[in-house]
Amino acid sequence: MAAGSREANLLPEKHEELLERIQELEARLAESEETLRALRTGEVDAIVTSGPDGDHIYTLKGADAAYRQILEGMSEGALTVAHDGLILFSNERFAGLVSVPLEQVIGARLHDFIAAEDAHVLAAFRPQAWLDGKLEVRLQPAGAAATPAYLSWKHIRQDGTDLVSVIVTDLSEQKRNEEIVSAEKLARSILEQAADALLVVDLDGRIIRASRAADRLAGVPVLLRSFDEVFLIRRTSDLQAYPFRQMLLKVKDGAASDRMETTAITPDGRALQLLLTSAPLANPTGEPLGCIISLIDMTDRKRSEEALRLANSELRRLNDELNQFAYSASHDLQEPLRSITLYGQLLHQKLGAVDDETGEFLRIMVEGCSRMEALLHDLLAYTQVPSIQRDRQWADANAVLQKVLENLKTAVDECGAEVTSDSLPSLPVNEIHLHQLFQNLISNALKYRNPEVRPHIHIGVSQQDARWLFSVQDNGIGIAPEYHKLIFGIFKRLHTTHQYSGTGIGLAIAQKILQRYGGRIWVESQLGRGATFSFTLPSVENL
Amino acid sequence: MTATQTQPSSWILLAEDNQADVYLVRTSLKEHGIAHDLRVAKDGEEAIDLITGADSGGLVPGLVLLDLNLPKKTGQEILEHLRDTPRWAGVPVIIMSSSDSPTDRAKAARLGIRAYFRKPSRLDEFMRLGGIVKKVLQESTPSSTE
Numbered sequence: 255m256a257a258g259s260r261e262a263n264l265l266p267e268k269h270e271e272l273l274e275r276i277q278e279l280e281a282r283l284a285e286s287e288e289t290l291r292a293l294r295t296g297e298v299d300a301i302v303t304s305g306p307d308g309d310h311i312y313t314l315k316g317a318d319a320a321y322r323q324i325l326e327g328m329s330e331g332a333l334t335v336a337h338d339g340l341i342l343f344s345n346e347r348f349a350g351l352v353s354v355p356l357e358q359v360i361g362a363r364l365h366d367f368i369a370a371e372d373a374h375v376l377a378a379f380r381p382q383a384w385l386d387g388k389l390e391v392r393l394q395p396a397g398a399a400a401t402p403a404y405l406s407w408k409h410i411r412q413d414g415t416d417l418v419s420v421i422v423t424d425l426s427e428q429k430r431n432e433e434i435v436s437a438e439k440l441a442r443s444i445l446e447q448a449a450d451a452l453l454v455v456d457l458d459g460r461i462i463r464a465s466r467a468a469d470r471l472a473g474v475p476v477l478l479r480s481f482d483e484v485f486l487i488r489r490t491s492d493l494q495a496y497p498f499r500q501m502l503l504k505v506k507d508g509a510a511s512d513r514m515e516t517t518a519i520t521p522d523g524r525a526l527q528l529l530l531t532s533a534p535l536a537n538p539t540g541e542p543l544g545c546i547i548s549l550i551d552m553t554d555r556k557r558s559e560e561a562l563r564l565a566n567s568e569l570r571r572l573n574d575e576l577n578q579f580a581y582s583a584s585h586d587l588q589e590p591l592r593s594i595t596l597y598g599q600l601l602h603q604k605l606g607a608v609d610d611e612t613g614e615f616l617r618i619m620v621e622g623c624s625r626m627e628a629l630l631h632d633l634l635a636y637t638q639v640p641s642i643q644r645d646r647q648w649a650d651a652n653a654v655l656q657k658v659l660e661n662l663k664t665a666v667d668e669c670g671a672e673v674t675s676d677s678l679p680s681l682p683v684n685e686i687h688l689h690q691l692f693q694n695l696i697s698n699a700l701k702y703r704n705p706e707v708r709p710h711i712h713i714g715v716s717q718q719d720a721r722w723l724f725s726v727q728d729n730g731i732g733i734a735p736e737y738h739k740l741i742f743g744i745f746k747r748l749h750t751t752h753q754y755s756g757t758g759i760g761l762a763i764a765q766k767i768l769q770r771y772g773g774r775i776w777v778e779s780q781l782g783r784g785a786t787f788s789f790t791l792p793s794v795e796n797l
Numbered sequence: 798m799t800a801t802q803t804q805p806s807s808w809i810l811l812a813e814d815n816q817a818d819v820y821l822v823r824t825s826l827k828e829h830g831i832a833h834d835l836r837v838a839k840d841g842e843e844a845i846d847l848i849t850g851a852d853s854g855g856l857v858p859g860l861v862l863l864d865l866n867l868p869k870k871t872g873q874e875i876l877e878h879l880r881d882t883p884r885w886a887g888v889p890v891i892i893m894s895s896s897d898s899p900t901d902r903a904k905a906a907r908l909g910i911r912a913y914f915r916k917p918s919r920l921d922e923f924m925r926l927g928g929i930v931k932k933v934l935q936e937s938t939p940s941s942t943e
Contacts, residue, residue, distance in 0.1 A: 588895055592918050593817040599920035600821075627918055 331403075331422030336415075337381045339364040348422055351403065352395040364420075369394040375405060381416040384409050390425065401426050451549040454535060455481050457542065459502055471551060473522045485518040485528070485549070501532055502545065515552065527552040577637050584633040591630065595623040625751065632759035636744060639687075639766045649685040651678035651724075655713060658692040665700045671709035678715055681722055682795045687767045692726075694760035695787050699728035701754055702785075721773065721790045729784040738777050764789070807859035808834040809930070812844040812875060813893070814867055818916065821923050822862065822893075829927030831934070833859060841870020845878060848885065858888055860934055865894040865901060873901075876908050889937045891929065911936075 325332045331348025335341055341362050349356040352367045365373055372391035377383060386408045392400040402425035410417050445452055445463055451471040454463035461468075461484070464476045472484040487497045501512055511533040518528050529550040535543045598620045605612070655675060659666065666673060673696070681688075696711060703709040707729055714725040733741060733748070740746050742765045747758035761775075768775050768789050779785035809826075813819050819837055826835065836858075838844035844867070848858060861879065865872035872892060879885045891912045892905045902913050911933045917923050 585896070589815065592895060592916060593815065595918040596821060596920055596923060597817065603920065624918065 330424075331420075333364070333420040333422065335364055335379060335407075335418045335420055337379050337418065339376050339379060342417065351401060351422060351424055352393055353398055354395055367393055367395050369400055379407065379409075379418045381409070393422070402429050451551070453481070453547040453549070454544060455502070455547055456544040457502065459499065462544070468549065471520075471526070471549060473520050473524065481547075484521060485526075486520075487516050487518050501530075525553075527556045577640060581634060581637040584630045584637065588627065588630050591623055591627055595620055595627065598623065625757075629745065629757050629759075632757045632763075633744075636759055636763050636766065639763060640770065647682075647684060648680045649683050649688045650680045651688060651715070654685055654688045655692055658689060658696060661693065662697055662700065665697065669700060669703055669709050671700055671703070671711060673711045673713070675713035676715050678713070679717075679722060679793065681791055681793055683771060683791050687770070688791075691724075691764050691767060691789065694764050695726040698760060698787075699726060699730060699785075701756065702730045703728070704730050704782075704784075717793060718790070720792060720794045722793050723788060723790050725786050725788045727784065727786040732781045732783045732785050733777060733779040734781040735779070738779070741777070742775065808836055808856065809860045809862065810836055810838065810844060810847055810858045811862045812838045812841065812867055812872060813862070813864045814839050815864070818864070818893075822926060825924045825927035826930060827927075828924055829931050831927060831931055833934075840868040841872070841875050843869075844875050845870065848879075857885060859937070860930065861888055861890045862930070863890055863892050865892060865896065865905070873904060873908075876905060876910070880908050889933050891933060893926075 325345045326347075328345065328347060331351050332343075332345045333341055333348055334343035341360055341364055344356060344359040346356055349359045352359065354362075354367075359367075364379075365376060368375065369392040372389075375387075375389050375391055378385045378387055388404065388406045390402065390404050393403045394400040404423040404425055405420055406423070407418050407420040410419055442463065445454070446465050448465040449467060450465065451468035452463075452465040453461050453468050453476070456462050459481045461476050461479055461481055469475050469477075474484060476484045481498055485498070497514065497516060501514070504512060511531060513529070513531045515527070515529050518526050518530075520526060529552050531548045531550075532545045534545050537543055598616055602608075602613075602616045602620075605616075608616070652675075655678060659673060665671075692713070696713075699711045700709060710729050712725075712727045714727065716723050737748055741748065742761045744762040745758045746762070747754075747756070765775050768791070771791055773790040773792070775787065775789040777785055777787050809831075811819065811822055813822065823835060826833070836847055838847050844863075848861075861875075863872040863875055867875070870878075872894075876890055876892075879888055879890065889911045890909070891914055892910050893914045893916055894901060895916045897915050905913060912929050914926055914929060
């Protein structure tokens, strides 16, 4: 009951006392409102309040000094903004960010400092939205350049008023840093994922960046290890410095890129054939930092090169052997053949006058022998083409042609052929070869003449890059296109020996000679319309 | 005059392994009236032996017919041997070969030969050998008597 009586004690207050109390509260409310108004407009920096225990003076220095110091010391801008964007408070930093004097910032609207495209952010400040948030915007006071900034805002209710407190972070510096960081990330990622083994080595020879391919090549993670430790390049002597160190020294001395083919030993004992290319790496002021190294594993390539070289030399040996065999065979076959021929004649002589049939048999035998002798002779000539040196002598094609025409004078005169030629060059070809080419082609042109017309043979020449293009053109019987390839084969003929004599080796020899000079030979012809044989020979040495 | 210069006492060495050619050489010499004793060696060693053996009896051959392609010692080697031995250095030599290789000709020519006879396939051409032999013998006789 005691409690009930205490409550009952509060009730019987005098009406006057209550009124007095109300008045007091109203006065305090008015005072507070005035204080807020004064604070908002920046009119005051000290506020005096009256209370039952006397007046209280709140100076901003006094009450909020600590907070103000924090706010002014911040590297961010700090604002208190009304929901309509009116700036009630700003620190110096924000004024600096927007390059406007502080007194002009307070009382201004935040819209004035934000780029028009980003102004939508201010919708979030309205009390009905009541959204806290963070957003990147561009600060752009009238007539000034945009500055990237980060807004972070929070709604607060202060003495019944909705306010927004805003922190503004300048991104321009940070942005630059981010760009550097992302460029660095990109470079690192490119380097790490490169298909080739790439390394960045500092001046002490330590690997400070490496592609994964480099790890695979070394068989161990190479990062932060010494280059020599993972790719040991053998010294050619104990006195020699490690080749890689020498290269580093050169880079230190400002040498440009370097390149070497070398054998390196990996930590797991593999010997790698490497093509090592280094380029100096310097900072923007040109001070050397180390070098960028690319390693190309040539081990497999070297191995296949070696295999190719061996196969090639084996092929050459076999070819020489075959050539030697063909030479010996044709040479040694000549001996018994000559005996058969001679003894056939001897027999014929001994038998004296024989009947027609026996005489014909002996004639066929001797003729067959002569033909075989001619074949063997030409086969010998064919096998001897490679044994004639492609020496450095120069042949005067005009002089060679004159010699050939002297050789063929009888044949030329017999058929009354007209032989003309362009002015011919001197060229780096063995004279014997050029002689054979002209001799074979011109004698073919004479042999396969059209009996109806006077034979005309023209030897032409023109230059094509580093080669001479020769042509031997006739008005003879021509060659049907289907035989244009066949005629260059050894002993290939399109006619019987009764029609046209010869063994069919001339064009094969011509082709073999041209192959030795990397040249080629071909024919353009239609049956009955003459033929033009063209061939190419080098016009400069070492082609 | 020509008949007296072919001395029956002197002899000709023929180094030739091909019997078919030996017969033809013999026939050709006979056709040209060369009555010298023709001694035949079937290979290079036998050729040297024949010269050496005969030489011990004081008879240097009046002429040597050398096939280049011989077993054991080649015609070229026999020629070198002859030229390196003072007593035989002046013996006239005719090379017979089925090869007309310029190098073979040049090598033989450097060592001093009287003729290079390329063995032909035509009988009448082969028979000319006797004439060449006769001519060489005639040219050599005065110097050998000096």
